[in-house]
Amino acid sequence: MLKIKAFAFNPFQENTYVLHDETKECVIIDPGCFDTSEKLELTDFIASNGLRPVKLLNTHCHIDHVLGNAYCKRNFGIELYAHKKDEPVLRAVKAYASNYGFAGYEESEIDHYIDEGDVVEFGSTSLDVLFVPGHAPGHVAFYHADTKQLMGGDVLFRQSIGRTDLPGGDHNTLIKSIHEKLFTLSDDVEVFPGHGETTTIGYEKVYNPFCGLKR
Numbered sequence: 001m002l003k004i005k006a007f008a009f010n011p012f013q014e015n016t017y018v019l020h021d022e023t024k025e026c027v028i029i030d031p032g033c034f035d036t037s038e039k040l041e042l043t044d045f046i047a048s049n050g051l052r053p054v055k056l057l058n059t060h061c062h063i064d065h066v067l068g069n070a071y072c073k074r075n076f077g078i079e080l081y082a083h084k085k086d087e088p089v090l091r092a093v094k095a096y097a098s099n100y101g102f103a104g105y106e107e108s109e110i111d112h113y114i115d116e117g118d119v120v121e122f123g124s125t126s127l128d129v130l131f132v133p134g135h136a137p138g139h140v141a142f143y144h145a146d147t148k149q150l151m152g153g154d155v156l157f158r159q160s161i162g163r164t165d166l167p168g169g170d171h172n173t174l175i176k177s178i179h180e181k182l183f184t185l186s187d188d189v190e191v192f193p194g195h196g197e198t199t200t201i202g203y204e205k206v207y208n209p210f211c212g213l214k215r
């Protein structure tokens, strides 16, 4: 059975997720931990639940989602999975990290490219990879079909959507990703976003002012 633990890390209040199942294997999605207390909070959760991290996943590579990449790779001995089109986004972080107050940011490399149609596995759990560009050029989401839960990153938020004014962002592409990849999932699919509270596909179809479907 899939369990999802959420942490809100760094001044962007970015949602870092640990997904684990009965095998005790887990994956870490978008580690935004930067200061020592945040790293300890993540590490303590993993240790106290007896979990074994096996993969590090990035939905996309904006700074708030990758601050803890290098720490997780080194500390847990795991490799990073992300989309090739977000590699330049990841490389760019080092140049602007200190401007955002993250002096001491450690760079990390993508070890495995993932794309639409790939399946990421850990323990007895399978996650389908959806390619959902627009907020970032190589943005992916991870869908657990068995429990209808979507790790959506910064594509779709409760009554909002990801910003598209950053390099590589494109508004029409984002709306197309939401309509063609997310709104084609069933209405009861639960969305775990990169910021803020969870929502459902059905709720956003009706109440989202940016991408909702007019009735």
Ligand SMILES: [Zn+2]
Pocket: 060, 062, 135, 136, 154
């Ligand atoms: Zn982002």
Ligand SMILES: [Zn+2]
Pocket: 012, 014, 062, 064, 065, 154, 194, 195
């Ligand atoms: Zn974000």
